[in-house]
Amino acid sequence: MSLEKFSKETTLEMRKKLIGHSCRLFFSEHPMKIVRAKGQYLYDEQGQRYLDCISNVQHVGHCHPAITRAAAAQMDLLNTNTRFLHDHIVHYATRLAETLPDKLRVFYFVNSGSEANDLALRLARQYTQHNDVIVLDHAYHGHLTSLIDISPYKFRKLGAQKEWVHVAPLPDTYRGKYRKGHPDPGQAYADTVKDLIEDVHKKGHKIAAFFVESLPSVGGQIILPEGYCRKVADYVHEAGGVVVADEVQVGFGRVGSCFWGFQLQGEDFCPDIMTMGKPMGNGHPLACVVTTQEIADTFTGNGVEYFNTFGGNPVSCAIGLAVLDVIEEEALRRNASLVGGHLKELLLHLQRKHTIIGDVRGAGLFVGLELVKDQAQLTPATEEAAKLVRRLKEEELILVSTDGPWENVIKFKPPMCFSIEDAELVAEKIDVILLDIGTTSQSKMKET
Template identity: 65%
Template sequence: MAADQRGKAETLALRRRLIGSSCRLFFPEDPVKITRGQGQYMYDEQGAEYLDCINNVAHVGHCHPVVVQAAHEQNQVLNTNSRYLHDNIVNYARRLAETLPEQLCVFYFLNSGSEANDLALRLARQYTGHQDVVVLDHAYHGHLSSLIDISPYKFRNLEGQKEWVHVAPLPDIYRGPYREDHPNPAEAYASDVKHVIDSAQERGRKIAAFFVESLPSVGGQIIPPAGYFPRVAEHIRGAGGIFVVDEIQVGFGRVGKHFWAFQLQGENFVPDIVTMGKPIGNGHPLACVATTQAVARAFEATGVEYFNTFGGSPVSCAVGLAVLEVLEKEQLQAHAAHVGSFLMELLRQQKAKHPIIGDVRGIGLFIGVDLIKDEATRKPATEEADYLVSRLKENYILLSTDGPGRNILKFKPPMCFSLDDARRVVAMLDAVLTDMEKVLSSCATLRLQPHPPKDVGPCVCALDREQT
């Protein structure tokens, strides 16, 4: 029987039997079976259309015909490893170089963002001769063992922090120690990194690198204050380390104003290494590390060959070139700026209307909506966020949560996400929040009665789950 002919229940039963349970599904209580995608939409086995607000891998849209055709045509001619001369790999490297500062001119191609960050770690250690890494709290840089070690989001649930890993505060001006009313949060958060470095050096540790997502995603859709990266770079380089930016979630024009999110930190800031993944191949397994000649030469001086069986293959590079072509011809970077600004304005209007929305932050099509229990404490509204996502799914809108409190609604849709899509999402968000507020108000009224009903449980649990 073809997979798309199975009922959802049968597919779910097979998955539970054959796939590791740690490979989790979205909406585990009622998962969606997706059989087709096109643009910013996904379709289940019954043909129902879902608006995809979170799939930043399908960067230029699910199954974009130009990307699909490029892979198909190259697959019919040749697909082999990069030990043979082929034009695709050099053409692609040249096109990527045109988007980056001129110092970042050496490229290594791989299959995944995790592989890219692992290679970046090796490059940094070889170049500096040091071992230690500074990372931000709540960071996630990949699933390899080396990257779990530098991902507080993961290692705090496992064996804990290694002695060569040093964690600095997340530069979150909504929840962190230096907030929106601080006169210079960039300098304050950068000073915290300096304190972390100094403390490590006092113990005889030597810093190889500072790893940072240009816009921390798992940490809660964070926008670091402008000027933070340049000041941190001064501290890191002063300690003999290098600066690595992880663009795996947010690169390739998503921020609208620039092609790369690190460019939000100023035109004079240039990292030593940039890692890329996810959107780079629009769903094809492709990743890249870009670095300087100096870092690359130090790596080559080991005499150990770097080889990746599938990285830089003719098909992968054809796909990468096609993604860049679509971004340019369809002007998706400018589109992200326009639609993202429109969506942010609609969400800010909802913030003024619904007290549960504590903060709306973002740039381009990278946006977070921070849900809170109350304004004074900014306590994360975790249960409410989970309920809201569930209700949106019932109304054929796919959204998810992130952040340490799992209370941040994250918007990272395909770049073809439209103004009408923005209106639709926010209208449904408004409807669900309005419904939630009515139920919460009813719960509060019942609790104030002299003899409240015994079956009135937690307010969120009492919310009516009927479709809006």
């Protein structure tokens, strides 16, 4: 079947009529019509090429030929209900298990990060027989009703925090209560969770789970302080709860030095449940929950079958296996370390030049550039961040976006094939635009 090709204006008009208006577009004032992609590049209907710094879903690069071949070959052979035996699902689980601590060995395959986090919540409650959940401020864990309830990023806008949801401070060492100069911010922020647990117990409630993004993304590309998760896990376990690490944004080697973001916290920390999603299928809907045998046995023993029609189907698993192959064969973890480290150094150089750059943080190809109007007060430079994003797109054909509570953090989560040359181009163009909008400190320029 040949589909009619519409003009950009017609496509936009039809979308307004047919698609829910809450399904927003990137760059909504001047939305883009993207018709093809390759590697770290997107192409619009006019053939214009854009450097993509934000598509962490297309983990190993847009339209990677190895992924396309794996999907087509398996689709041509078989795709069926997961109640039939098939080798792919066990091969894939075995490969994933090789990247994880021995403790995490039981897998449940699903279709999205939201499905994974919803299942993790069910597992936690079934195992602990408790109900309450602790989350970090500004966290986002998915779009299902159960996950909106544990996502302050969403429920604060609705003014509807459930009584069983308890919000701990975001461990932000740049603008939070305990900052980089603190002797042990990990312990200090962990103690805020301990205090919260004590308050929950005083109200007669019990903790089922502590949900944490291994590197909070919507919160502003946050790197958790050293030792935080291990210390929180001790407190949560003492309270009879479990720790759920949400790796939907940052798993599969994005941080470079480790395969999973939670591993940045050291070998002495391992979550009880971990969720993964977006990058798993390089754009194909594929996600997963992994947990311990003990927790899985409790879930099995509740008398209610868990079944997911499409989760772990042969095509999805073939794609997942191909993604793992590409990560290994193209040394993409090493690339994330080298390129991400170089990008971070370039941005740190710009920080010494531009007073509007308050903080540069990140790990591998997960990098944040926080803009502030005042270095002492840390007033968010929201308008300037939006202007930088807009001008990078319109003038330099570079796509970035903002995150953080005040949308003043420029985030970089590009495909893992992002190059040294790409990083240098991005830094060069940011420098030019910040100079033009007058954010340079003359005294700092003299120093450099």
